[in-house]
Amino acid sequence: MFLLAAGMLCAAAFAASPPAAQAQAAPATTATSTTPAAPATQSAPAAPATPTGHAEFVGADTCATCHAEEAKNFATNPHTKMALMHGNANGVTCENCHGAGSEHVSSGGDVTKIFDPAKGSRKEVDAKCLSCHSGAHPDFMRSPHAKANVGCTSCHSIHGSKEETLLKAPQPTLCFQCHTDTKAAFNMPFHHQVNEGLIKCTDCHDVHGTFEKSNLRSRNDSNLICTKCHTEMRGPFVYEHTPVKAEGCMGCHSPHGSQNARLLNMPSINNLCNTCHSPVASATIHGQGAGSSELAPCTSCHTYIHGSNINVAFLR
Ligand code: HEC
Numbered sequence: 001m002f003l004l005a006a007g008m009l010c011a012a013a014f015a016a017s018p019p020a021a022q023a024q025a026a027p028a029t030t031a032t033s034t035t036p037a038a039p040a041t042q043s044a045p046a047a048p049a050t051p052t053g054h055a056e057f058v059g060a061d062t063c064a065t066c067h068a069e070e071a072k073n074f075a076t077n078p079h080t081k082m083a084l085m086h087g088n089a090n091g092v093t094c095e096n097c098h099g100a101g102s103e104h105v106s107s108g109g110d111v112t113k114i115f116d117p118a119k120g121s122r123k124e125v126d127a128k129c130l131s132c133h134s135g136a137h138p139d140f141m142r143s144p145h146a147k148a149n150v151g152c153t154s155c156h157s158i159h160g161s162k163e164e165t166l167l168k169a170p171q172p173t174l175c176f177q178c179h180t181d182t183k184a185a186f187n188m189p190f191h192h193q194v195n196e197g198l199i200k201c202t203d204c205h206d207v208h209g210t211f212e213k214s215n216l217r218s219r220n221d222s223n224l225i226c227t228k229c230h231t232e233m234r235g236p237f238v239y240e241h242t243p244v245k246a247e248g249c250m251g252c253h254s255p256h257g258s259q260n261a262r263l264l265n266m267p268s269i270n271n272l273c274n275t276c277h278s279p280v281a282s283a284t285i286h287g288q289g290a291g292s293s294e295l296a297p298c299t300s301c302h303t304y305i306h307g308s309n310i311n312v313a314f315l316r
């Protein structure tokens with residue numbers, strides 16, 4: 001899935017062009033990890049010389065002579081560790097991301113001769129990361145995040161992360177830094193227990209982009225996003241309640257949080273039902289007052305409101 005050679009060609013291209021001066025949507029962390037006693041850097045054999053451009057690859061050991069801190073910490077970075085586990089003898093080394101470094105080295109550290117993602121444009125950095133990660137994240141460039149100039153290093157920190165998957169902060173803290181409206185929803189009296197750690201934003205969303213609206217992981221219109229966990233509502237039922245299929249779960253529920261029990265969109269169940277069902281015929285049990293909003297909720301009788309295999313009126 002990841003093409004080292006292609007990555008290196010790109011790396012060379014980056015080394016040849018001076019870093020753009022644009023700022024990123026969210027400045028990348030520049031702090032380095034201070035984890036003590038990391039094992040010695042994996043010795044990375046010098047990569048093959050680049051066919052075009054001026055700079056050549058010098059290998060991670062050379063970088064380490066001046067950047068001891070970054071090099072030491074990188075031994076435990078997933079870019080070293082996991083790539084080794086997956087059988088790539090060299091791992092991903094400094095120059096795969098920073099570009100061929102010979103000119104930077106021979107000039108004693110001229111910063112214009114090396115690609116620094118913290119100074120690169122958002123697009124440039126994303127393209128660099130995607131040269132290896134587009135297999136897992138093919139839809140990123142047309143995701144709402146990319147379109148809003150939120151890039152890989154807005155959420156991930158290569159050198160500074162202490163979280164899983166190199167996140168800058170754990171979920172949902174990371175998300176709430178920007179999505180303050182959503183934060184409010186999860187503070188409502190009834191909410192999916194994301195703050196409590198029971199489920200994650202990314203159980204429902206793939207922030208790297210999907211074909212669905214709102215970056216949802218699966219189809220919203222067919223309710224799959226909800227019924228993968230709430231299997232009892234999946235159906236099909238002999239007697240379907242039309243709006244469950246027609247309007248979907250969000251026709252009656254708010255997915256993040258609500259002031260109303262059961263995440264309902266309205267405070268009164270009976271008012272919710274009556275947005276579609278006109279107050280009921282006198283010839284039926286409703287004529288005795290059952291179903292009027294002062295009395296028991298409609299669902300005290302219509303218990304199987306999401307659909308039934310037994311009763312046309314969802315009583316059983
Ligand atoms: C001879 C010493 C030396 C070697 C070897 C060296 N660097 Fe540097 N590097 C420096 C100095 C000096 C700076 C500037 C530091 C500063 O301004 O704080 C620097 C800065 C950087 C920066 C930040 C650039 C910026 O815009 O601020 C990156 C990224 C970098 N080096 C990567 C590498 C990589 C990758 C290698 C191996 C290919 C490497 N360096 C090898 C001395 C070196």
Ligand code: HEC
Nearest residue numbers: 028030063067070071074093094097117118157158159160
């Ligand atoms: C997977 C890509 C990647 C690899 C591999 C990588 N870096 Fe970086 N590096 C970055 C990014 C992105 C930044 C910008 C800051 C950040 O996001 O952490 C950076 C920043 C830096 C800086 C600037 C100072 C700083 O800490 O912000 C130096 C120096 C540096 N890297 C050196 C190295 C060295 C040495 C290696 C190899 C041991 C290495 N990098 C491997 C992506 C990478």
Ligand code: HEC
Nearest residue numbers: 007078079082083086092096128129132152156164165166
């Ligand atoms: C040269 C190829 C290459 C480049 C460039 C690269 N990566 Fe990676 N990345 C890898 C490999 C290989 C792994 C190890 C995971 C695996 O084996 O699938 C990895 C792992 C990761 C992980 C997962 C860590 C985990 O714990 O699961 C994240 C997040 C990541 N990279 C982000 C980035 C970002 C952000 C950039 C750009 C700054 C970047 N990568 C650039 C190849 C690359």
Ligand code: HEC
Nearest residue numbers: 126129130133136140145150151152154155165202206207
């Ligand atoms: C809005 C924040 C955000 C942005 C932007 C972002 N990521 Fe992630 N990334 C996450 C979160 C959260 C996870 C862990 C949950 C998950 O896998 O969905 C993750 C997981 C990953 C993983 C490991 C698991 C996997 O699915 O492969 C990789 C690799 C990765 N991201 C690479 C990237 C790259 C490359 C970019 C830029 C093209 C990027 N990310 C942009 C938040 C982000």
Ligand code: HEC
Nearest residue numbers: 172175176179182192194199200201203204214250255256
């Ligand atoms: C139980 C599944 C689920 C979880 C967990 C979840 N979301 Fe959502 N989210 C949705 C659905 C479904 C929509 C689309 C709503 C619609 O179409 O009416 C949505 C919409 C959104 C939107 C678009 C604006 C809006 O409010 O409609 C944002 C932003 C968002 N979610 C962020 C988050 C963040 C951040 C988290 C974690 C703190 C999170 N979501 C957790 C299901 C979820």
Ligand code: HEC
Nearest residue numbers: 026144145148150154174175178201202205207213214215
């Ligand atoms: C650096 C700021 C930032 C971070 C961090 C961030 N987002 Fe976003 N997100 C945005 C922006 C900006 C947009 C596009 C504008 C909008 O729709 O709000 C967006 C869009 C979205 C959307 C699509 C909304 C829609 O209407 O289609 C979802 C869903 C979402 N983000 C979820 C998340 C989740 C989950 C996380 C945490 C893992 C996260 N975001 C982290 C800034 C961020």
Ligand code: HEC
Nearest residue numbers: 190191192193199203204225226229249253255261262263
């Ligand atoms: C990742 C699994 C998961 C997904 C996906 C999911 N839920 Fe949930 N949901 C739960 C769990 C666990 C609970 C019970 C714990 C709690 O109160 O949060 C719950 C509770 C609920 C409740 C009852 C709340 C109460 O007060 O009793 C409703 C209603 C609900 N979910 C609707 C939805 C809808 C609508 C969707 C799709 C947008 C959805 N869920 C997607 C896991 C999930």
Ligand code: HEC
Nearest residue numbers: 223226227230233243244248249251252253262269299305
């Ligand atoms: C026509 C409106 C409506 C639709 C559409 C709807 N629900 Fe409900 N749902 C309700 C009502 C009303 C309740 C409260 C039932 C009660 O209080 O007895 C409820 C309760 C729930 C509960 C709480 C557990 C329970 O059995 O009381 C979950 C979970 C749930 N719904 C999930 C879903 C899912 C998933 C979908 C989409 C497949 C969905 N709902 C579609 C009206 C609806």
Ligand code: HEC
Nearest residue numbers: 241242243247251272273275276298299302305312313314
């Ligand atoms: C978004 C509109 C909508 C909402 C809200 C709604 N329904 Fe329905 N309901 C329908 C439609 C449409 C039908 C199918 C009517 C038909 O086939 O004649 C239906 C069918 C029914 C039936 C079966 C009627 C029959 O003759 O088969 C019952 C019982 C019912 N709904 C009760 C409720 C209750 C109780 C609530 C509140 C929890 C509710 N509905 C909320 C639209 C809605």
Ligand code: HEC
Nearest residue numbers: 270273274277280281284285290291292296297298301313
């Ligand atoms: C005391 C129990 C009870 C309550 C409360 C109740 N219903 Fe019913 N409902 C029934 C029974 C029993 C039937 C079947 C009647 C029949 O077959 O003649 C029914 C039938 C229906 C039907 C099918 C069409 C019809 O009129 O025969 C709809 C729609 C309906 N109810 C909606 C509602 C709504 C909306 C509410 C709340 C405002 C509600 N019901 C409250 C017991 C109840």
